[in-house]
Amino acid sequence: MRISADGLTVGYGGISVVEGLRHEFREGSITALIGSSGSGKSTLLYTLALMLTPVRGAVAWGDDRVDSLPDAERSVLRARHSGFVFQDAVLDLAQTALENVLEAAWIGRMPRAAAMSRAKHLLEQFGVGDQTYRRPGQVSGGQAQRIALCRALIRHPTVLFADEPTGNLDPATADIVWSALQESAEAGTTVIIATHDQERARSFGDLLDLGNRQEAAV
Amino acid sequence: MLDAWRKLRYPLVPSLVLALIVAAAAVAVFATSGLALASQQRALERLNSPEGRMIVVSDSNGNARIDPASVAVIETLSGVEWAVGVGPSRTVAAGAFQGGPSVTAREIFGDLPPVVENLERRSLLPGQAISGPGVAQQLGFEDSTGHVTDGVFAADVVREADVAPPLSSWNDEIIVVSSGQTSPVTLLVSVTDIHQLQPVQLALRASIIAENPNDLAFEIDDGLAQLSQDVIDDLAASSRQTVSALLALVALLVAAVQFGRVTSMAREIGRRRALGATRSMIVGSVLLGSGFAAALGAVVGTAAGVAITYTVAQAVPRLEFILSVPVLLLLTALVGAALPAIRASRLDPVAILRVP
Numbered sequence: 001m002r003i004s005a006d007g008l009t010v011g012y013g014g015i016s017v018v019e020g021l022r023h024e025f026r027e028g029s030i031t032a033l034i035g036s037s038g039s040g041k042s043t044l045l046y047t048l049a050l051m052l053t054p055v056r057g058a059v060a061w062g063d064d065r066v067d068s069l070p071d072a073e074r075s076v077l078r079a080r081h082s083g084f085v086f087q088d089a090v091l092d093l094a095q096t097a098l099e100n101v102l103e104a105a106w107i108g109r110m111p112r113a114a115a116m117s118r119a120k121h122l123l124e125q126f127g128v129g130d131q132t133y134r135r136p137g138q139v140s141g142g143q144a145q146r147i148a149l150c151r152a153l154i155r156h157p158t159v160l161f162a163d164e165p166t167g168n169l170d171p172a173t174a175d176i177v178w179s180a181l182q183e184s185a186e187a188g189t190t191v192i193i194a195t196h197d198q199e200r201a202r203s204f205g206d207l208l209d210l211g212n213r214q215e216a217a218v
Numbered sequence: 219m220l221d222a223w224r225k226l227r228y229p230l231v232p233s234l235v236l237a238l239i240v241a242a243a244a245v246a247v248f249a250t251s252g253l254a255l256a257s258q259q260r261a262l263e264r265l266n267s268p269e270g271r272m273i274v275v276s277d278s279n280g281n282a283r284i285d286p287a288s289v290a291v292i293e294t295l296s297g298v299e300w301a302v303g304v305g306p307s308r309t310v311a312a313g314a315f316q317g318g319p320s321v322t323a324r325e326i327f328g329d330l331p332p333v334v335e336n337l338e339r340r341s342l343l344p345g346q347a348i349s350g351p352g353v354a355q356q357l358g359f360e361d362s363t364g365h366v367t368d369g370v371f372a373a374d375v376v377r378e379a380d381v382a383p384p385l386s387s388w389n390d391e392i393i394v395v396s397s398g399q400t401s402p403v404t405l406l407v408s409v410t411d412i413h414q415l416q417p418v419q420l421a422l423r424a425s426i427i428a429e430n431p432n433d434l435a436f437e438i439d440d441g442l443a444q445l446s447q448d449v450i451d452d453l454a455a456s457s458r459q460t461v462s463a464l465l466a467l468v469a470l471l472v473a474a475v476q477f478g479r480v481t482s483m484a485r486e487i488g489r490r491r492a493l494g495a496t497r498s499m500i501v502g503s504v505l506l507g508s509g510f511a512a513a514l515g516a517v518v519g520t521a522a523g524v525a526i527t528y529t530v531a532q533a534v535p536r537l538e539f540i541l542s543v544p545v546l547l548l549l550t551a552l553v554g555a556a557l558p559a560i561r562a563s564r565l566d567p568v569a570i571l572r573v574p
Contacts, residue, residue, distance in 0.1 A: 012568070042572060046568045046572070049492075051491075051492060051567055051568050052568055071496070071497060072496045072497065072498065075491070075494050075495060075496040075497070076494065076496065077494075078492070078493070078494035079493065079494020079495070080494070082494075084492055084493065086492075086571055090485070090489050090492075090571055092486055092489070103490070103493065104493045104494075107490060107493050107494050107495045107499070108493075108494060151493075163572075
């Protein structure tokens with residue numbers, strides 16, 4: 001699904017950090033939002049993911065403007081069409097890896113049997129199948145992030161947001177995550193990542209530098 | 219439902235605390251209002267004694283001349299348990315032993331009242347009589363049967379019978395089913411409940427057939443009815459105040475527990491919102507979690523409360539009261555959880571999840 005920002009001004013806590021952004025995030029591509037700390041990468045990401053409302057301008061998912069929809073409709077869009085990978089996995093410590101992955105399916109009203117099958121398949125695919133019934137406190141940081149990636153992908157999202165998904169990972173695990181994001185993009189998902197890791201971002205997709213706002217395609 | 223509960227991942231400790239609050243409130247309700255209601259019921263049962271439910275209509279100066287047919291009319295009135303007419307008392311002795319021991323005899327009009335135990339209401343024929351326990355022996359009857367007379371009036375005693383209150387004075391007398399030669403001088407009317415005393419008395423004034431009804435005197439113990447109403451009103455007012463205070467306290471405590479729970483679960487709530495949970499889903503999950511715990515506490519507390527009430531007062535409140543307590547507590551817990559639930563739904567997922 002194509003994501004568009006049209007004259008988008010975003011901010012947080014009353015401060016605008018991105019002014020008048022006009023950009024199209026292409027379907028089936030990875031776009032990395034880069035820039036120094038405070039440049040507005042995460043704020044823009046959360047705005048595109050409909051968790052923040054823009055100060056000005058519009059966000060469109062496909063052909064539909066979605067930023068002005070009521071909260072309930074934006075939530076349903078998030079639940080059914082998007083996935084989100086947070087910087088520190090944000091798993092429920094009381095649930096097993098499988099239950100953490102299934103939580104997104106439950107919220108997105110995915111059929112139970114299909115969700116169960118897909119969750120186990122993803123956990124195997126990302127090399128954490130042997131952690132299925134372990135809780136986050138019993139797995140490593142890299143494994144937790146891969147579980148979080150499974151959670152983001154379980155609903156076959158058409159758009160995938162990731163906020164510094166490899167910020168806390170070792171290089172080998174970071175490569176696994178980037179490869180997974182690339183595979184999702186190749187399968188048609190629009191992937192938007194806020195990252196400091198410019199080297200990997202450059203090798204995997206497009207860059208949108210919020211520091212000097214020059215778009216660069218690699 | 220259990221699956222939904224499992225998905226809610228409702229923390230155990232706040233759930234138990236909430237259930238405990240509701241259970242304690244249920245016990246408190248029964249320990250105060252429940253006991254009061256049980257006491258009220260016992261007091262009412264005492265006030266509602268057979269003597270208290272009696273209306274005595276007298277033709278005291280003999281001018282009213284009550285028609286015996288009045289008894290049948292009175293028994294059809296709403297609120298009347300039974301009615302019987304009573305003739306003037308006579309002093310009789312055993313027919314074979316004139317000059318021997320004498321006892322009081324009375325004619326009755328209408329069927330035997332049900333307080334005459336172990337005897338069918340219409341089992342005696344006119345002119346037949348029953349004697350109280352020992353009366354037949356006093357008169358020298360060998361097998362509790364015999365003939366009594368005062369020289370003019372005569373009757374055949376056919377058996378002994380025990381008479382329960384409010385007519386237990388009949389146990390010392392001979393009660394004769396009237397053969398219709400005389401008229402009752404007194405009507406004894408038992409009502410079903412002391413609150414029927416006033417309405418039945420009014421109905422009696424319109425129903426008794428008599429030559430001079432204005433000469434009839436009515437006696438009721440309406441002080442008992444008033445006392446009974448006062449007891450009900452006082453206890454009801456006291457119970458309402460106590461229960462209202464308890465419910466307010468429960469709502470506050472539940473709100474406090476749930477605010478704490480929402481604060482401690484902010485990250486989980488933020489994660490769910492980020493994953494697409496709507497505000498109504500968050501409100502629903504908080505209310506559902508509260509409802510589960512409150513329902514558990516209400517049921518356990520009500521069971522304990524009923525047991526305690528029964529142990530202390532040897533009585534339990536009415537079923538309506540018992541059933542209303544858990545329902546009321548559940549609703550109160552949901553009201554208490556409403557504000558925390560709304561607050562949970564308003565949490566900003568970005569503020570919670572964003573790493574600085």
